[in-house]
Structure formats: structure tokens, C-alpha cells
Amino acid sequence: MKFLFKTKCIAVSCLLAQSFYAQEKENDSLKVTQLEELVINSVRAKAKNPITFTNVSQKQIEERNLGQDIPVLLNYLPSVVTTTDAGNGVGYTYMRVRGSDGSRINVTLNGVPFNDSESQGTFFVNLPDFASSLQSVQLQRGVGTSTNGAGAFGASLNMQTKPYQEEAHAEIATAIGSFNTQKHTLSFGTGLHNNFEINGRLSKINSDGYIDRASSNMLGYLFNVNYVKESTLINLIAFGGKEKTYQAWNGLEDLEKLKNDRTYNSAGLYYDENGNEQFYDDETDNYWQNHFQLHWSEEWNNYWKSNLALHYTKGKGYFEQYKEDENLTDYYLPAYNGNSVSDLVRKRWLNNDFFGTTFSINYKKDKTDIIFGGAANRYLGLHYGEVIWTPFYIPNTNRYYDNFGNKDDVNFYAKASQQFNKLNVFADFQYRMVFYEATSTKFNAVNDTFRFFNPKIGLNYELNAKNSFYGFAGIANKEPRRDDYENDANKPERLYDFEAGWKLNSKKIRLTANTFYMLYKNQLVLTGALNDVGSPIFTNSGKSYRIGLEIESAIQFSQKIILQANVTLSQNKNIDFYFQRNGELQNLGNTNSAYSPNLVGATALNFLPIKDLQLTLLGKYVSKQYMGNINSENSILNAYGTLDFNANYIWNINKGVKSIVFSALVNNILNLEYESNGYFYTYDDDWTNPNQVTTVEGVGYYPQAGINFLAGVTIKF
16 A cells, blocks of 8 residues: 555545555554544444445545535446436435445445435435535445445445544635536534534535526535543534425436437426416425434443444425326315316425434454444334415415324344454344334335344455455345335345455555345336336336446556556346236346446546646446336437546645645536436326227436536635
């Protein structure tokens, strides 16, 4: 690693193959550093564990953090595919790993679950500019190590917020860019005084979006109080945000508009009395989310350390919609002068509370490292809808549905890592219990209990100072989501994950080659269709598998030129997939899994021409993918490749102002017209010929922005 620091590669922003650059830090002389790591070490993989993972450091996040959301900042990691509704990386953004969507990626914030308990999705839009408060990120691919919250079926993403700093500091950052994008951030820290330190951040992000009216207006914050004394670290964190975004989840179904009017957005569309096309101004999504965490880390002696966390999250919000020609009886509203069909405006609310505890105790001595931990969490969610306007009258408080979803999630795990000369043996056993009660307008009351045992074992063998080999096998289980019950796909899933790899670590080259085989039972696969609020619909596919090869590399050609690259080659198949076509149930054999490209690759060429200046050319390629599971040619999402350019210059002053950092990012410099996401649906049409049912296919796309830029200045005091 020394040559990386000599060439300032620690400042590289490409976010590729960061495990080559960031290994697990161990500093036995600093107890506080160890305690800070303990907050997240219970759910993170370590360097010698036989787990496929990538680390991302604070500096690597900062250099591209100009207003785009966390999934976009992680776009160049191995096996990652990202997309955004607004087309420019601001607002609602999503990521897939090895073809698995966000509801199958376990996300924790300082070891505390972040996935929504019912949808199991991750909505980073609710944490505006959270990247500005991050110390580090680890992305584990596959089953990974035991973690808290929703089961990991594609990856685990763990994020750690910044720790305290001993010296007082302040920072002002601002960025502007295409589509009237603006980001303004103020952060500060008091420094450590009498064992206490306070730091915080306030952020505001606005953007008009690439897509018409796909605007974002977001406020974010984080405040952190630390108590530090010898072997004790107590950390109280409050963070969250408020977002208002104009809906852009409809995509674009009109292929003619896709060619000639790519930014067209049908959300809020209605026709006035003269038949003219109009758009409702308040077709918006509005949500507030506030997180509170209390962490207590203690070093009891040279061998034993513990961490206990209490947490509470409050979320509340709604989205508003203009609906044409709705049946008033569906909303329990009376007809008006004989009119039972009417336009109306509705709000659909989600009001939830999430609270609980996570805990771990770590024994580490010589070549033995053992962690016992777990979590107990409760989610209380309310779902209700209101009609707030009709052209005939404005209803009094009217709830046309009022449902709930309550969920308890308890898990215990034990992890052990033992070094035997050159061989490291890793074992990880988790027992998880899930209790779910819910009501809905689409299903009868649910009262389900799930009990899962998730074992993992692996070996890591160091052949010599440069080469090591590892193997891993693990089982994961996952409960259905609320939407799965509504779509009658309520079977729990099971994943058998097998991984093996080789790591090369030489002076000029770092390389990892990893093979994986993931076998699913009752896997919930994306059908490609969306429900009436833009969320994807899943179905149980029986058996399916993913098999592939991931290669990460970093090559230093000279003191000024470093190349990083990764590529994933895979096959993703449903086994004996059944589908109802033209009124008949057919066995389509082995079909391609939806949203699972066979090739995903990324590169970053880093050039350091002079001191403190870094120029990076970034490339991303995603091969064609099917948006459904029936191998329909109509469901193909075309391959695309993009090039971005990133520049960073640090002006060190050290006179009142420590430094001024200038950053610039030009996205899609080739101005490619492409779609990174879409949807595919089918329905049986028997209206034209009652004696014959015909399966009709439909498709929609999410266009992404052409060439666009972001530029920022950060002043550090």
C-alpha cells in the first residue's frame, strides 16, 4: 500500500476496487480508534475474512459529492448498476447489485437497519446529502456476513458516519450544475473539550431534474454529540431530512416521444374542459424522516470490547395525485347530481415508527477474533388515503382506506475468525425471527411468523506475501414484503451462495478474481411491471440461479498514472419458468432473470499531472438486459456505455483557511441518449375476440440525461 500513499492515490475518487486501497485499519495504540471501529465492525467484513467486499473511504466519497445521491456515487463499484427517476442523479435514485434490486440489499447506518421494514426498500432521498457525513462505506456482495435488518440477497451496504475530531473545524461547500442543480452544505465541529465534542451539518439541495417537472427540494441535517474518555465512547446522533419531489416514476411508454421528446413526464397529466393537456402542480412526493441513535462502546480490558446502540426513527409523509374519471364509490363518496364518476385529488399517507436496539461483544486475542451480537427491532406503520378535492365539492376529512403493518425483527449471531499459520477459518451463524401483522385493501389480514437459520463458513489461505485464496459458502433466508402479499407472492425465499477467489497484492498491481454461484429457492423475481404507485411487482419463480465472475484490478503505470477497472460476467436464469400466455399456462424453460445484465464493467484512469491536482476519466458499461422473465424481445433494455470526467484541485493555505478544494464533474461527456431502467408488463386481452385470449405486451423507459456538469468549491477552516 505504500506506493499508493506516495502517489496520493488515497485521493482517487473513482470508487473502483477500493479494497485495493482501503484495508481494515488496526491501531492497537489508540483505544478510541478501536472503539469507533467497534460501532460497525460487528456487521463489516475484515481483510482476512473470505467475504467479497469493497471499501470506500471518506476522501473517495468527497471528490464526487456534488449533489448526486449515494447510489450514483457508488456507480463504479463492481457489479453495481444505478438509475434515477429524474435522470440526473438527484432525487429518487436506485441501485442493483448482481441483478438484485434495493429491497434485496441490506443497508445499515452505523450498524442500525435502514431498509423500510415492510417494503424492504432503501430510499436515500429521505437522507439528503448524507454522503457529506460519511466516514466510510463497505459494500459486501452476495450473502456477506450476518447483519441487522432485512435479509441480504444481493449485497449488504454498511455506512459509518464521521467520528469526532480533536480539533475545532468548519466547512462551507457549495455546488451548482445543469438543470439548475444546487447543493449548499455547512458543517462544523467544536473539537474535544473536557471529554466532549459536538459536530453537525446542514444541507440544502435543489434541482429541476432532467425529466420535465422532476424537481427536487431537499433539506438534510446531522448533529453529533460525543463523550470520549480512555476506554469509553458514547455517541448521540440525530440526522434526517425532508424531501419534496415532483413525481417522475411513470417513465415513458410512448416510443415516439422517446425519440423526439425524451424529457416528457406524464405524471399529473389531465385534460381540461376544452380537451387541452394540463399538468397538476402538486403531483408531488413529500416525506420527513428523522433518525436518533445512541451508541455506547466500551473496552473492558485488552481482550473484550462491547457496543450497545438504541435507535428510533420517525417517518411521515404522503404523495398527492390528480386522478381522472374515478368511481366515487371506490372512495366511499356520494354521487353528485347523479354523477358517480369524477376527477379528484387524493393523498396517500405513510406514518411509521421504528425503534429498537443492536448490540455486540467482541473478544480478540492473538489469532482469535470472536463477535457475539444481535438486534431487536419493532416497526409500527400506518397506511391511509384521503380525498382532498373533487370538482363538485371538497370532502370533509375522508379516509377511503386505513390499514396498518406491524413488524418485529429479532436476530442473534456469532462470528469467529481463527488464524492457523497461513490459514484463516471463518464461521458465522445467525438465528433470525420475524413477526408480521398487517391489513390491506388487497389482502386479508396477515399474521405470519418466520424463523430463519443463516449459517456461513469460509477459508482464506495466504500462499505467500502476494497471493491468497479464499472460499465461502452461506445460506440466507428472506421474508416477503408487504407488496408481495398484495400480489399473492408470499412465500419466503432461500439463497445458497458459494464464492471462491484469488487475491494478488504486489507493488504495482492489485487484483481480485471472484467466482460466485447463487442458487435461489422461491426467489421473488421482478416481473418488470409496476403497481399504481410506481413500485416494482415481484413473483415467485420457483428455482433460479446466478453464476458469474468478478474481476477487480488496480495498476500503477507510473507515479502519475493509475488505472482501475472491474468487470462482472454472469448468467442469471429462472429454471423451468411458467407463464400464462394467450390464456394458457406454458413452461418457457430456462429464461433470463429480469434486470440482470450478463456484463457490467467500469474503469477509471487517474492522472496526477502536478501536486494536488487529480484528473480522472471514468467509464461504465452495462450490457443489454431483459425487463421481464419471459425472454420477450419487446422487454429488452438496450446496452449502454457512458464516460464521465472528474477533476479535483486542493489549494492548501493553512492561514485561517486550511484549504480550498475545487471540484468538477462532467457526466456523459459523449452526450449518449440512453435508458438505464424501464418496465415491462403483459395483460390478457379478450375484448376483440371472445373466443381467443391474446397476451398484449407493454413497455416503458426512464431516459437519462445527456452531457451535464456539476462544479463545486469547498472551503475548510
